[in-house]
Amino acid sequence: VEQIKEKLSIVDVVSSYVKLEKAGGNFKARCPFHNEKTPSFLLSPARDSYHCFGCGKGGDIFSFVQDIEGLDFPATLRLLAERAGVSLDARAKRDGGEKAMLYDVLEAATKFFEGELRKSPAAIEYLKSRGITGETAKTFRIGFAPDGWENLVTYLRQKGWQESLIEKAGLSVKGKTNPYDRFRNRVMFPICSTQGKPIAFTGRIMPGGDDQMGKYVNSPETVMYHKSSVLYGLNLAKSSIIKESKVIVVEGQMDAVMIHQAGNENVVAVS
Numbered sequence: 001v002e003q004i005k006e007k008l009s010i011v012d013v014v015s016s017y018v019k020l021e022k023a024g025g026n027f028k029a030r031c032p033f034h035n036e037k038t039p040s041f042l043l044s045p046a047r048d049s050y051h052c053f054g055c056g057k058g059g060d061i062f063s064f065v066q067d068i069e070g071l072d073f074p075a076t077l078r079l080l081a082e083r084a085g086v087s088l089d090a091r092a093k094r095d096g097g098e099k100a101m102l103y104d105v106l107e108a109a110t111k112f113f114e115g116e117l118r119k120s121p122a123a124i125e126y127l128k129s130r131g132i133t134g135e136t137a138k139t140f141r142i143g144f145a146p147d148g149w150e151n152l153v154t155y156l157r158q159k160g161w162q163e164s165l166i167e168k169a170g171l172s173v174k175g176k177t178n179p180y181d182r183f184r185n186r187v188m189f190p191i192c193s194t195q196g197k198p199i200a201f202t203g204r205i206m207p208g209g210d211d212q213m214g215k216y217v218n219s220p221e222t223v224m225y226h227k228s229s230v231l232y233g234l235n236l237a238k239s240s241i242i243k244e245s246k247v248i249v250v251e252g253q254m255d256a257v258m259i260h261q262a263g264n265e266n267v268v269a270v271s
């Protein structure tokens with residue numbers, strides 16, 4: 001409450017509901033809580049409070065918003081916290097907890113795909129044919145999702161992850177009977193936060209694979225991944241972008257990977 005009061009001026013809050021007139025160091029208005037023709041509602045910025053001499057209502061921004069919006073106190077607190085940009089502890093903890101779990105399950109999936117790449121000569125051969133070195137594959141944490149419907153889902157469940165979380169991370173699709181892997185028989189490119197944590201994937205179909213779902217499949221929008229605000233490779237490019245004061249923007253992951261490999265690390269893809 002104190003933090004919110006520090007950040008929001010009572011004048012700003014009240015004036016978004018009521019037309020205020022300056023009256024010396026104070027403001028007056030026609031009271032929003034009772035019907036009147038001449039203003040008897042007085043607002044004092046210095047005291048951070050208001051009082052109506054007609055109906056007797058008075059208080060601070062909390063009581064004002066509570067009354068004018070018809071909300072209870074917790075709802076008022078949420079509304080004003082948002083307006084002030086103050087995070088509420090309980091809510092922040094709950095969201096933080098889920099995000100932390102989503103980061104973990106996405107990291108586990110990345111490790112799974114990396115391991116599967118090492119086991120797949122065909123996928124390694126494909127990357128080589130595209131000119132990608134082993135070192136580059138490691139840097140970008142490129143992996144492989146094997147063919148089949150439940151490889152990743154089964155692996156993650158065995159590791160103790162809940163189905164609902166796997167789905168929330170965008171890794172599985174709710175089937176008619178069982179959830180199944182979103183990415184199948186695809187070379188996997190993790191999309192990372194600027195801190196380098198995987199938040200989503202792009203999967204490119206293997207040559208000759210069933211491309212009914214498209215050559216590229218992307219993670220859906222999730223709590224972690226907002227497509228329009230993420231650039232592929234930014235985690236690896238940021239220091240070089242700052243150094244060069246320049247950034248190369250390309251369309252696809254493969255282009256970004258190849259340009260990085262050729263020595264221009266200040267490259268990102270819009271994917």
Ligand code: ZN
Pocket residue numbers: 031032033034041052053054055056057
């Ligand atoms: Zn009044």
